[in-house]
Each structure stands twice: as C-alpha cells, then as structure tokens.
Amino acid sequence: MATNIAGENGDGEIAIQPYNMHVSARYLDLTKRKLELTRLPRELLLPEHRKWDYGTPKTTLEPLLDYWLEEYDWRAQESMFNETLPQYRTTITLNDFTLQSSPHPPLRVHFVHKRSSRPNSIPLLFCHGWPGSFTEVSKVINKLAEPINEPSMGSGPTLGFHVVCPSIPGFGFSDSSPHEGFGLKATADIFDALMRRLGYNEYVVHGAGWGFKISRMIALQHPENCLAVHTTSPELPPPKVKRSPLAFMKYHAARLTKARLQPLSFGYVPSEFQMNHNYEQSSDECLGSQYGQRPQTRAYSLCDSPIGLLASMLDAIQYTSNTYTWSATEILNWTMMHWLPGPEAGLRWLRAANREVGAECWDTYSHVPLGISHFRPVGTGSRVSTTPPTWASSIQNLQWIKRHQHEARRPAFDAPDELVVDLREFYQHAIDAHLVRFKPLDGS
Structure with a gap:
C-alpha cells in the first residue's frame, strides 16, 4: 500500500507540528455529569477467587467511580x-x-x-x-x-x-x-x-x-x-503443515509425548505442555474478537457511559499482578485516552x-x-x-x-x-x- 508523505502545506516540505493536549472544559463537565448519573448493575455473590469470572466486579469498579468524581484531576494529568x-x-x-x-x-x-x-x-x-x-x-x-x-x-x-x-x-x-x-x-x-x-x-x-x-x-x-x-x-x-511441514510434525510428535521422551522432544520442554497453548483462546485475541465483533452496537453504550468504558478497560487490562499494582490515576488515564x-x-x-x-x-x-x-x-x-x-x-x-x-x-x-x-x-x-x-x- 503506497503512502503519500509530502507535507501538509502542499509544496513538498515536511509539515510536522508540535502538539499539546487540551480537552475543552465543556467536555470534562459532560463527563462529570455522566459519572454522576451512573447506575451500577447488581451482581452475583461469588467467592473471592471467582470474582472476575463474569467480568469487572462491582467491588473493583465502585471505588474507581468515586475516585473519578472526587479526586481525579485530568488537568494535572494533561499537563504532566x-x-x-x-x-x-x-x-x-x-x-x-x-x-x-x-x-x-x-x-x-x-x-x-x-x-x-x-x-x-x-x-x-x-x-x-x-x-x-x-x-x-x-x-x-x-x-x-x-x-x-x-x-x-x-x-x-x-x-x-x-x-x-x-x-x-x-x-x-x-x-x-x-x-x-x-x-x-x-x-x-x-x-x-x-x-x-x-x-x-x-x-x-x-x-x-x-x-x-x-x-x-x-x-x-x-x-x-x-x-x-x-x-x-x-x-x-502453532506451526502449520502448509507453512512449515517439518516444524508441524515435530510439534505434534513432542505434543503426544509432552516432550518427556528426549528423541521425540525436538527442542520442546515439558513445561511448554503443562498449560494449554490453545491459540484460538488466547486472551489477547479472544478479547479483541469480543469487543470488535459488533463495534457499532457496542459503541452506543461505551461512547455514552464513561463508567461502562472503564469497566471494559479494567476487564481488558486486568491491572493487578504480584509485582505491580496500577494506581487509580493510571487506570483512569488509560481510560481517558479512549473516552476523549x-x-x-x-x-x-x-x-x-x-x-x-x-x-x-x-x-x-x-x-x-x-x-x-x-x-x-x-x-x-x-x-x-x-x-x-x-x-x-x-x-x-x-x-x-x-x-x-x-x-x-x-x-x-x-x-x-x-x-x-x-x-x-x-x-x-x-x-x-x-x-x-x-x-x-x-x-x-
């Protein structure tokens, strides 16, 4: 696909303009009003280890809604x-x-x-x-x-x-x-x-x-x-027979033995078969398919509800790990880049x-x-x-x-x-x- 990289000014000169973010106060006021009108759904009673099974839990979302309304300062983040x-x-x-x-x-x-x-x-x-x-x-x-x-x-x-x-x-x-x-x-x-x-x-x-x-x-x-x-x-x-027939055969031989037989491991190790490497269900593309399947229908709700968009972002980024926990400000900054x-x-x-x-x-x-x-x-x-x-x-x-x-x-x-x-x-x-x-x- 060809691209035109001539300048904006039409005379062939490179036109690159410095840019600073500045969101109108009117749009920020609209966002606040929509947050104030939020109606949160009811949810099931689930044990702690299953609280994400149905999506973003209310106990995670509600404190972020309060923080967005009462403490989050977009102007400070914009300046930063x-x-x-x-x-x-x-x-x-x-x-x-x-x-x-x-x-x-x-x-x-x-x-x-x-x-x-x-x-x-x-x-x-x-x-x-x-x-x-x-x-x-x-x-x-x-x-x-x-x-x-x-x-x-x-x-x-x-x-x-x-x-x-x-x-x-x-x-x-x-x-x-x-x-x-x-x-x-x-x-x-x-x-x-x-x-x-x-x-x-x-x-x-x-x-x-x-x-x-x-x-x-x-x-x-x-x-x-x-x-x-x-x-x-x-x-x-995984390797496909049409693209890489030899790699395809080696993978399936190692998979049958879970790489426990050295002559048939072909460079694989047992730990690579301990978890299900099912590419069709990888988290990256599974979520992408879910959110992109009917984009216009989903857009009506996410374009109108900042808290709905926040819930979607939380579900997608799964922000907590054992080594790092995102701050509330970081989560809302992430969301604002899609809300704006x-x-x-x-x-x-x-x-x-x-x-x-x-x-x-x-x-x-x-x-x-x-x-x-x-x-x-x-x-x-x-x-x-x-x-x-x-x-x-x-x-x-x-x-x-x-x-x-x-x-x-x-x-x-x-x-x-x-x-x-x-x-x-x-x-x-x-x-x-x-x-x-x-x-x-x-x-x-």
Missing part, C-alpha cells in the same frame, strides 16, 4: 503528559487503500518523538496496541533515549534510541479512518510513512500484544526499512485487525530478525507459560530470547526497567552480530 512526552502531529495519506474505490482522505497522525543525544543512537518505533495508547511509552521513553547508570538497569549495553510512538489512527489524538477495513496493514503503512517522514529510513520496532501484530505487518510489508523487531510474551499459533476521542474507532480497528490476524499475519515467513522477552503471565503462580521458541522460529527469523521469572502483563507499564534493558541487549546483539546495519542518520 504535555511536559513529559514531546508530542507532534502530521498528515499522511494512503494513496491506494485497496478495500475502497474512493480515495482515502488524509489522516492527521499524532505521535510522541524523543531524540537521543547519544552518538550512534538508533530509531525505535514503539507500537502500542489495544486497549492501550501512546501513553504506554511514558515509563520507558526517557531511559531509552538517554541511558543512565542505575542499579535496576544493570551493567549491560547503554545503547540509545530515537523513540517514536504514534497513536494508531482513531486512538488518542490521531484521526480515525472513515473507511471500512482499516486495520493492521493500513496501520503498518501509516507508521512506516511516519518514520520515513522523520528521516528514519531504517529503524527497529517494539510492540506487544496487538502492537506486536502491527510490528509483524511492518516487517512483512516494509522489510527494507524495518531492520529488526522485539516483542514480549507473544501469543503465537470516543472508543468507536478503536472498536472498528479491532474488527478489521481481527480479520487480518490469521493468514495475512502468521502464514508468511519474515526474515527480519526477532527478539523475544518472556515474562510469567499474571496469575500463573509457579508455572511458567511461554510460547515455544519453535513456534516463533517457524514464522520469523528468531535471534534472541530472554526469560524472566516474575509476572508482567504489560512490561512497558509493570516492568519498564526490565523492558529497557532487554531492548538495549537485543538491539546491541543485533548490531554486534551484523544482523542489522544502519546508514548514518542526517545530523547524528
């Missing part, structure tokens, strides 16, 4: 984001959006961009996912751009990054597409065009969850620009992305180097559940794996130091091993 995240907007056009006969209108794309002062820093495209936003980068951006010596950061590589985190069109402060079918592929083209507009013709990518699926699509569609990809705890499909633009565009994006995730995302092998950081899934206790490395190597050029023993559902938020260290280690390894080669950046 404006001060700590350098934000911009620019206009990008998809010239051949293949699902539509009419031209796709230009989209104003919102993004965060922080350049490193370190020599030989490399461009990093940070892809957020659903139900996230550009704020996912907030805890790692400074440490990625300006490495510092801290005990929590270890003594490894101190590679610097020029960090770019765009808002998916329709999320945050990026325009939404008015056309049906705008999903992973179109987002990948928009993000690649943005990087080239910024002068980063070669770059590396990080994404987790839906962000990894965007990263995969960028690697497949723009391998000449996307030099390497890093992700965390990916949920991947309206969640309908994100729901439509999910519908399109779900339809692209199968054959288009996983059935083509990518030679772009891949690095994986595995964290223990939340709530698994002493069990370690990770996607087997052979599944990743059947779809992409797997070059690096690191396993962590503690829980993290969204490492950029609940394990930011570990994520920064892993990004430095993987990309330094990729450079040292000559897996990636960067041409000098102008002005660097």
